[in-house]
Amino acid sequence: MLAAPAVVRHAQAENPAPAVPAAQSAPAEDDKPLVSSYAPALFYLGPVPADAAPEEKDAASFFAKEWPKQFPSIPFTNSIVYTWVVALTLIIFVRLGTRNMKEIPTGKQNFVEATVDSLHEMCEGMLEPKVARWVFPLAATYFIFIAASNLMGLLPGVGSIGWGVADPSSSLPAAIQHAEAPLFRPPTADANLTVAMAAIFFVMSTWWALKYNGPFGLVKHIFGVKGGFKGIVLVPLSLVFLFIGCIEILSLCVRPVALAMRLYGNIYGGESVLAMMLTNSPFGIAAIPFYFLEVMVALVQALVFSLLSVAFVSLLCSHEDDGGKAHAH
Numbered sequence: 001m002l003a004a005p006a007v008v009r010h011a012q013a014e015n016p017a018p019a020v021p022a023a024q025s026a027p028a029e030d031d032k033p034l035v036s037s038y039a040p041a042l043f044y045l046g047p048v049p050a051d052a053a054p055e056e057k058d059a060a061s062f063f064a065k066e067w068p069k070q071f072p073s074i075p076f077t078n079s080i081v082y083t084w085v086v087a088l089t090l091i092i093f094v095r096l097g098t099r100n101m102k103e104i105p106t107g108k109q110n111f112v113e114a115t116v117d118s119l120h121e122m123c124e125g126m127l128e129p130k131v132a133r134w135v136f137p138l139a140a141t142y143f144i145f146i147a148a149s150n151l152m153g154l155l156p157g158v159g160s161i162g163w164g165v166a167d168p169s170s171s172l173p174a175a176i177q178h179a180e181a182p183l184f185r186p187p188t189a190d191a192n193l194t195v196a197m198a199a200i201f202f203v204m205s206t207w208w209a210l211k212y213n214g215p216f217g218l219v220k221h222i223f224g225v226k227g228g229f230k231g232i233v234l235v236p237l238s239l240v241f242l243f244i245g246c247i248e249i250l251s252l253c254v255r256p257v258a259l260a261m262r263l264y265g266n267i268y269g270g271e272s273v274l275a276m277m278l279t280n281s282p283f284g285i286a287a288i289p290f291y292f293l294e295v296m297v298a299l300v301q302a303l304v305f306s307l308l309s310v311a312f313v314s315l316l317c318s319h320e321d322d323g324g325k326a327h328a329h
Contacts, residue, residue: 040059041076082153120140123310126314163183212316266301273290
């Protein structure tokens, strides 16, 4: 996220405002975070709500007069808009890479096939063949989309071009101190997207577990006594594994939260560090090593999200007596 000139949302007033006592003055601009965790709406389908945030009062609205009053307006934030940009970029790249398929791939076709084959081998190495066929499309989509979103979030101007407070010390036209409402924002730096992806994983993993084990088989998989014990010892062990099963249920609920917050925290934290290094060092030189570090983090976090998704599914879609096939735990 490199520094760049940006558009100023609010023009300075013609007449200076009266002085305010120091005890009642508003927080200084320096106290505001360089990268806001709030994603303002750039435009609405329907009228702008009366209780909209101050940053959204001037947002454009479409079909405001025709919008039914009983339906709430639909906001479109900067992260949603950039999600469209990322998706369109991926569609165009894949179409170009698969337009003229060759038996011996080269160029973009080779890159696309190598990426898909690697992800397919990862799923087959951790899951049974039929489960791998279920999980592969979602896991591959997660990796490709997250990696593209993270890397495109590092492009110059993303997060630094937008609306904010004018920078009087800059000689550039329409320069701002920092973008309080960026025009584009990395999708994975918005917790709404990471939570939505984790929720989709939770629903699909539960469906796959029911499909693989059956309802009663899934209950037995979670609460049943494992280890092949027989006889009277099953009575006390049943109580122990009942307690372990309750912990497993809690773990199933925590897994999507961990997926969402890990991805969001790493990407949002990286954006904040880059912004701080760019603004607090001459010409932003201190940000250069962190920029290359973020490139690595972008790919690692995409791999971690998809890898953990596959591993979590393998815990629910496996038999105790598999023996011949190792699964991730």
